[in-house]
Amino acid sequence: MYSIGDLSRRTGVKVPTIRYYEQMGLIAAPERSEGNQRRYEKPELERLAFIRHARDLGLSIESIRDLLALSQHPERPCGEADRIAKEHLITVREKIAQLQKLERELERVVACNGDHTIGDCYVIRALADHSMCGSDH
Amino acid sequence: MYSIGDLSRRTGVKVPTIRYYEQMGLIAAPERSEGNQRRYEKPELERLAFIRHARDLGLSIESIRDLLALSQHPERPCGEADRIAKEHLITVREKIAQLQKLERELERVVACNGDHTIGDCYVIRALADHSMCGSDH
């Protein structure tokens, strides 16, 4: 028997976020106490921990919803779960590549060492004039 | 004399986004035609291109607002512009590091090759059981 606050402390998911997940249908509406407060059991705790972990890995609510649905059917083949994870890995890698491009760009931009005036500041000029860029964003 | 559509085509910023930037105060409300349509000149085009470029680099609206304000005073020292860019570079680098951690984690998770059932799928088990993780997120 956990209150919503217990659940929050044990999973690291904030209280309003738990209620939000309930509203989004990621977790079922739990039983209530006589005074209408939410009361959870172990399975809900595990489910929430699963969600938390998947969110930490950057999976979308939609993907998590799919994975949770899959996990309800242990007998089915797991190709779909595999696909979701692989797909996410690809987007993570793309994001990394894009950010690394920005990193290189910004490194060039901050070559300005802050000891002249805005008029010839490289930061400002680089932003104003795209043709100064090395890459093609 | 550009219409909002011209401006959009020339800068790659979508029409509703231009109106949104006007509302947010990033660009001034331009003159209007007799029929109340927005009419822009070259300086607005350049300003919008600046914004577009900065957004592509991932700078927040707030940072861009600051940089635009700075660029209005070419005589001032550019230390502040430099600071904004450097700070952003740091957050970009942090984001890269974090995503690389996720990448490693996901690589382990997708070791499941999709040819068994959900019941013993590594993806599902890894998400359910945090203790299987190598790192400490």
Place this chain on the structure above:
DNA sequence: CTCCAAACCTATAGCTTCTGGAGCATTAGA
């Protein structure tokens, strides 16, 4: 048993950065 602070409840709004739609007006070219 009584009291009170902490925790809980619902409902609603706000954050960020746009994006899209409805319903109507203007513009530019044939």
Place this chain on the structure above:
DNA sequence: TCTAATGCTCCAGAAGCTATAGGTTTGGAG
């Protein structure tokens, strides 16, 4: 002059929460 493309305003929605207001319940101390 006609009409398709474009423009206008206002409003809602997306993602994933977070916060606030105003009220109720709970659990432990005295």
